[in-house]
Structure formats: structure tokens, C-alpha cells
Amino acid sequence: DAKTTQPPSMDCAEGRAANLPCNHSTISGNEYVYWYRQIHSQGPQYIIHGLKNNETNEMASLIITEDRKSSTLILPHATLRDTAVYYCIVRVAPYTGTASKLTFGTGTRLQVTL
Amino acid sequence: DGGITQSPKYLFRKEGQNVTLSCEQNLNHDAMYWYRQDPGQGLRLIYYSQIVNDFQKGDIAEGYSVSREKKESFPLTVTSAQKNPTAFYLCASSMWPGGHTEAFFGQGTRLTVV
Numbered sequence: 723d724a725k726t727t728q729p730p731s732m733d734c735a736e737g738r739a740a741n742l743p744c745n746h747s748t749i750s751g752n753e754y755v756y757w758y759r760q761i762h763s764q765g766p767q768y769i770i771h772g773l774k775n776n777e778t779n780e781m782a783s784l785i786i787t788e789d790r791k792s793s794t795l796i797l798p799h800a801t802l803r804d805t806a807v808y809y810c811i812v813r814v815a816p817y818t819g820t821a822s823k824l825t826f827g828t829g830t831r832l833q834v835t836l
Numbered sequence: 837d838g839g840i841t842q843s844p845k846y847l848f849r850k851e852g853q854n855v856t857l858s859c860e861q862n863l864n865h866d867a868m869y870w871y872r873q874d875p876g877q878g879l880r881l882i883y884y885s886q887i888v889n890d891f892q893k894g895d896i897a898e899g900y901s902v903s904r905e906k907k908e909s910f911p912l913t914v915t916s917a918q919k920n921p922t923a924f925y926l927c928a929s930s931m932w933p934g935g936h937t938e939a940f941f942g943q944g945t946r947l948t949v950v
Binding site for chain 2: 767
């Protein structure tokens with residue numbers, strides 16, 4: 723699975739959009755981008771995933787560059803409850819028949835403030 | 837409710853003893869995973885299993901063992917060979933193969949070896 727690079731920490735004011743970047747310059751054609759977050763001392767929670775098109779759900783939006791070498795997770799109106807560590811992961815599509823590992827890096831610690 | 841359950845939440849053991857952490861899921865997921873998390877660090881993959889009676893080593897399998905006798909259960913044994921077993925252990929499950937459903941995580945077991 724391709725390696726990802728994220729900034730170790732970011733701050734965001736409550737009510738503002740939080741834009742979390744992720745670099746995955748070695749991503750290959752059959753790898754998807756996934757985002758999870760982990761609130762302190764809990765299990766990680768899935769947020770969103772995508773291949774090459776931008777994606778949006780009730781939690782966030784995912785913007786993937788045309789060359790797929792980087793992506794941005796957008797929380798449109800951050801709240802204090804969004805304070806967490808956010809992990810960007812690239813993962814081989816499960817149905818390739820190869821082992822479907824899910825490998826986490828160190829993530830970005832997002833602090834939402836009043 | 838469907839979900840993934842880890843027990844116990846906190847576990848204390850004496851050095852040199854083997855200890856088994858429980859992970860049960862009722863989501864009918866094929867794949868299950870074990871991760872270790874140290875303070876301020878990301879998740880590291882210990883073992884994963886795609887189907888019953890089959891499992892693969894992750895990035896840090898030394899000193900750990902697993903079994904997958906039932907689809908619902910994936911227990912992890914931390915053996916005395918694991919040199920630094922004190923950590924937060926997370927279990928996850930996901931559908932495999934096919935589709936891109938997310939991985940669901942348990943709430944973790946915090947193991948302390950004294």
C-alpha cells in the first residue's frame with residue numbers, strides 16, 4: 723500500500739471549515755483513499771473514501787487532485803466534537819485478490835477551538 | 837445492535853504471563869484485524885484474517901498469536917515473548933472481498949503489564 727504524509731497537527735476555529743491535506747504521491751491506479759478519525763481513547767471511525775472523483779457525505783467532503791497524488795478532507799463547519807486525530811490511508815481495492823491490509827500512519831491531530 | 841465488541845476494556849497482567857484479548861463481531865464481516873497503538877502514535881497492524889481458518893502477519897506480529905476458528909471471533913494472545921506489551925489494542929472488521937465498505941473498530945483494550 724502506498725505511503726501517506728500528513729501534517730502532525732492543525733488548529734481550526736469552531737464554525738469554520740477544516741481542510742486536512744494528505745500527500746500520497748506513490749499511489750497506484752487500484753488504490754483508494756480512505757479517511758478515518760480517532761477521538762481520544764476510542765476506536766477509529768470511518769469518514770469517507772474515494773478513488774478519483776470528489777466525494778461528499780453527511781460528515782465531510784473529499785477532494786482528490788487530478789493526478790491523485792494528494793487529497794484534502796474538508797469538514798465544512800467544524801465543531802468542538804470534531805477534535806480528533808485524522809488518518810489518511812491508501813488501500814488496495816479488496817477484490818483484487820491480494821491481501822487487504824489497512825495500514826495507518828500517524829495522522830493529523832485537529833484541534834477545534836472556540 | 838450490530839457491532840464489534842472487545843473485552844475487557846482494561847487488563848492488567850504480570851510480566852511473563854500470556855494474555856488473550858477477546859474480539860467478537862456480529863456484522864457478518866469476513867475480514868478482521870488487530871492493531872496496537874502506543875501513546876501519541878498511530879495504529880500498527882499486528883495480524884489480520886480474511887476468512888475463517890486463515891490469517892496473515894501484519895507489520896509487528898512478533899510476540900503475538902491469533903486464531904480464527906469462527907467468523908465472529910478473532911482472539912489475540914499476547915505472549916511472554918512480546919518485549920513491550922503495554923499498549924492500547926484495537927480490533928476491527930470489514931467486508932471482504934468486493935465493495936468498499938469501511939472497517940468498523942471496537943472500543944479497544946488497554947493492556948498494562950506490571
